[in-house]
Amino acid sequence: MPRPHLRRRLAAGALALATTAATLTLAPPAAEAVVLPNNFKSVGYMPSWSGNVNSIQYGKLTHINYAFVLPNGDGSLRPVENPSKLSSLVSLGHANNVKVSIAVGGWNDGDDSAFEALAANSGTRTAFVNNLIAFVNQYNLDGVDMDWEYPTRAPRRTTTRC
Structure with a gap:
């Protein structure tokens, strides 16, 4: 069983990772430049x-x-x-x-x-x-x-x- 301070670090890391993943998926894809x-x-x-x-x-x-x-x-x-x-x-x-x-x-x-x-x-x-x-x-x-x-x-x- 992980120690309390280690659990807090893991939880904080997971939250940061989830936030980053959510931010990346919410960003619109880059538009393609028109090619003539x-x-x-x-x-x-x-x-x-x-x-x-x-x-x-x-x-x-x-x-x-x-x-x-x-x-x-x-x-x-x-x-x-x-x-x-x-x-x-x-x-x-x-x-x-x-x-x-x-x-x-x-x-x-x-x-x-x-x-x-x-x-x-x-x-x-x-x-x-x-x-x-x-x-x-x-x-x-x-x-x-x-x-x-x-x-x-x-x-x-x-x-x-x-």
Whole structure:
């Protein structure tokens, strides 16, 4: 007959083992990543201003871009809209083996002046890259989708005096 302290240890060990087994059986199986022919990618966009992350058909996608975060001319980033939505998207995407990236820029009513300003200087370009890396790490993202629409040389404005 085991001693009382040995019985308590055995009971505690059995309880821990039963708890671990119950936890393991309750966890949902890992989702399979979608495999497309010729290593094609199926990319979707989730706008920050509409839509529900629970209604995404993750099983049909390889990548999702969260739209958008906007740059400032000094290389910093404007605060992302609906950060809790982005966090939920990352959690659900990763649980379904879908890579999640941040889309930077977008149409922005045709105003690409911040991109133009930051691109014109090596210091602001460096700040921009460092801020993007920090953003990716903060939200556990898989990458960045650069969506600069449309990079052009701005025409010089001249003033005519009469």
